[in-house]
Amino acid sequence: MSSLSDFELSRRGMMVGTAIATTIPSLADAASPASIAETHTASVSFEVNGEPRQLELDARTTLLDALREHLHLTGTKKGCDHGQCGACTVIVDGRRINSCLTLAVMHEGAKVTTIEGLGAPGHLHPMQAAFVKHDGYQCGYCTPGQICSAVAVLDEIKAGIPSHVTADLMGAIEPTNMEMRERMSGNICRCGAYSNIAEAMAEVAGERA
Amino acid sequence: MKFDTPATTNPIDRLRVVGKATDRIEGPLKTTGTAHYAYERHDVVANPAYGFVVGAAIAKGRITALDLAAAKAAPGVLAIVTADTAGKLGKGDFNTARLLGGPEIEHYHQAIAVVVAETFEQARAAAALVRVEYAREKGAFDLAALRDSAPLAPGGGFNGSPETRVGDFEGAFAAAPVTLDATYSTPVQSHAMMEPHASMAVWDGDRLTIYTSNQMIAWGKGDVAKTLGLKPEQVRLVSPYIGGGFGGKLFVRSDALMAALGARAAGRPVKVALTRPLMFNNTTHRPATIQRIRLGATKDGKLTAIAHESWSGNLPGGDPETAVGQTRLLYAGANRMTAMRLAVLDLPEGNAMRAPGEAPGMMALEIAIDEMAEKLGMDPVEFRIRNDTQVDPEKPERPFSQRQFIRCLREGAERFGWARRAAKPGSVRDGRWMVGMGMAAGFRNHIPFKSAARVRLERDGRIVVETDMTDIGTGSYTIIAQTAAETMGVPLDRVEVRLGDSAFPVSCGSGGQFGAVNSTSGVYAACLKLRDAVAQKLGINSSDALFADGHVKAGNRSVDLTEAAREGPLTGEDGIEYGDLGKKYQQSTFAGHFVEAAVDAATGEIRVRRMLAVCAAGRILNPKSARSQVIGAMTMGVGAALMEELAVDTRFGFFVNHDLAGYEVPVHADIPHQEVIFLDEVDPMTSPMKAKGVGELGICGVGAAVANAVYNATGVRVRDYPVTLDKHLDRLPTLA
């Protein structure tokens, strides 16, 4: 295959500076099938924000796209679509996950909570209210993921699940600034609202304690 | 409204709403996920098709063959558009490279096709079946290799002068008893905003609406029209929420064009988001720089000679990174020169990123100043203060409108506990950590920019503001509402703000930290027009009327404002335009940035422990969101100092680490509590709002403050950003 030979040539650096005819599949996957005959669909039922939902989906649909494109719950954001940013964080069966890294059909019977399930304008969840009060956001795009993560992080700390910075694995874990920052580090905020998010979380953690 | 004489007392000075720390009015929407971004407009289009962009796999050369058969035959595929089938396309005024490549390829990951299908999964799968043959050509990808041959950059516009000279730099430098001659480098950086570039295009006959994510609506509308060969009035852009821009969404990008072409071909609305791995090479970036700085001073620390030269690269027809601009204005010194040289590189298009010019320029200049202070045996704060100037050093007859630079430094030093800093680097330990403090100046110019708005008093007493201004996280919604509430004398919750629609009056848009002051000044002007209409309706002489507490008062009369709209809404439309106050007075913003850093004595790992910025930037319209702008910029400054770098493959001409795992940006664990202080300042030379901007001031200088703190901790100077541990590890003091 010419694509393969090009790849090998490239690796040896021999093509540099030369004009040469090359074939490169657009997604650089020399093994991609020559054609796709049909789209495989599957059905899945789960509960989203307390409501039972049933979907017939292309089996490749991520949980993120099931929420955004099929259920029109666009509060959950797509920042990278491959587990590097946290914008897609939702809470599934009590645990936060990156919804872009999991297929919707893997969640038969699950209970999914999205940002829309935490609160609504006029009825904000305490964490949402704290984000508003402490200006824990700017453009707002990472924000639903930050808030879902923040809610789950405080639950994780309360449940005694340790993190990389937990000093004492035997005692109760305190929601310290460093403990929260460590656990939130999978949620990127390019606007840089971190310092304010930490304050919003501290306020909610303090009220809980 | 023409603003050509300094502002006097006006309704904004009441400061009942403006100047108060105010929660963002769109906060409940953003925190509940109910603010809809470009890709999420299920509310306006029920069933769009999905477009997936294919990017070129070479940096320079030609497509020799394109085989679309398998892709076209894939399930769900509705259309594929390439340069062959797109029809004749123009190039936008603000684009350097074309947004759709082929057959000629100008840079790696330049869009070459959009595959449109019923679903996202189908479009993505079909895009993988597009087969392309290329003839690869030799390109230039290595800035350092081209340094010696790079010619002077083009001047004009935002570029300024490519070469400036005052006095006799060479003579003064040769004669100076203390000198510094050092070269610094800053890498390619990426905006990496969290919302990928995204657009949904809807055709209605020959009229096109694009729901998009764009900072500059009027520029975008013009460039979409130009690219597609339409009249501007055939194009509408809508962009009410923007998930971050930082300059990366100043211009129309391929998502918008490919959505428009895909929608036209498929005969239905199409939405396109650039995938994260495509963004870094497909869109723009902050170009890398090499900067040489030479300083000469007297023994008692007076600068006598200042030279700053910068090299950057761009595609043919592109602009330089204007890294020397601040050096013309920041410090006194009789003999000075600057120069910008520009190499032709076949890398993706370089363009504006948050504080273009100053951000990388200050990263170099403010290390140089730190190095010079050390050579002189002076405290870096005192050295900067000694070289303050209250006038434009190139044109001494031209004063700064406001310059509280010294106060920023003194108050910052006081607040930060600068007196506790050990002047001798590498001398403070805290357990395994070497600890240091560093500081730098912050400097960024104010830019006057015309801006218009329409304001309506509705029958129910609400005030509705419409302008094509955008809110990219900057807080525009809220400061515009504050401005209208203040001027019309109503509470904030009676104001509704509609932004980001090209159907509205043309604003300054968001960029260059010029958005806040100019857009609110435009809204203020429109409100004055509305006040005239209200007064006339109520039979009150408008110059006597006082608008307060929801009433219009004149003499003994007090009428509910709503009365004026009883027979129907009243509208005021106007804008702000500027005379030459910006020429007579240099209008700039200032800061002192202070950082404490710790370096692991064994591993060289760097942690930022404390950060403070003291800013003087005119009237602060909303201290809450302004503070957020500054801490966000400080965060990006930490990224620039310690981790951000798009690595260039100089053989094949692309950015290698083109995703968020490879291009590292600061995360929660990297950023400590940040403190920001705004000095009291009103600047009547800028506008009726007496404000300037802060969103870029916050990043200018931070990188150097971090680097200087790391140096103070270790005694090892790193001049190539980012300051990563591999660059100082082998020179760290040996472990005891």
Ligand code: FES
């Ligand atoms: S979108 Fe899922 S982690 Fe980025």
Ligand code: FES
């Ligand atoms: S608020 Fe913009 S990325 Fe976090």
